[in-house]
Amino acid sequence: MTDSQTITKPQAEALASILHELRPEWGTPALVTLIGRNREHPAPFPALTQAAITAATRRNPDGTPTARTPAVIYQPGKHWDQPINDAGTRIPPGPPCEDHIGQEAHNCRCCWADIKAGTRPEQLLGKHHTETEPTP
Ligand SMILES: [Zn+2]
Structure with missing residues (x-):
């Protein structure tokens, strides 16, 4: 060699x-x-x-x-x-968003888009939210 x-x-x-x-x-x-x-x-x-x-x-x-x-x-x-230590040095991913597959609950991009659009209350970031029809 x-x-x-x-x-x-x-x-x-x-x-x-x-x-x-x-x-x-x-x-x-x-x-x-x-x-x-x-x-x-x-x-x-x-x-x-x-x-x-x-x-x-x-x-x-x-x-x-x-x-x-x-x-x-x-x-x-x-x-x-396994060069990466499996004993916990890797930061585990956060819990997933309840509404959007592939997003993490604490910073779900889709939820933020909804929040900005006003269709999702901010406290429901990463939580399940059913859009309700505006009550008359
Ligand atoms: Zn989400």
């Missing part, structure tokens, strides 16, 4: 300090050594960084870190498949 990107020393140092911030018990020099030893790993730097951060931050249900040592980063595992 001639097109594989090797990790550069500045990249190794940058990644090592990020990992050290996430896991203070993982020493930066040891991390630099580990990354340097695996610099021929086929993963490009962005993918490696994502997997490494996932491996460093993933926790068991009891709160203990899944990876005890940074060596886990280079072993195959879930952290390579």
Whole structure:
């Protein structure tokens, strides 16, 4: 493989300090050594960084870190498949609008259009609203 990107020393140092911030018990020099030893790993730097951060931050249900040592980063595992931590770092979407599919209740664009047009009271943003005929 001639097109594989090797990790550069500045990249190794940058990644090592990020990992050290996430896991203070993982020493930066040891991390630099580990990354340097695996610099021929086929993963490009962005993918490696994502997997490494996932491996460093993933926790068991009891709160203990899944990876005890940074060596886990280079072993195959879930952290390579799911770079985005599934333990709640993603902001969950809000509840859906009761009237408009695909819109979130707290900022439903369709509801706002109705509110501006005067056909929906503002407090019914994201709530079910049946347009009533004006009472005579
Ligand atoms: Zn709506």
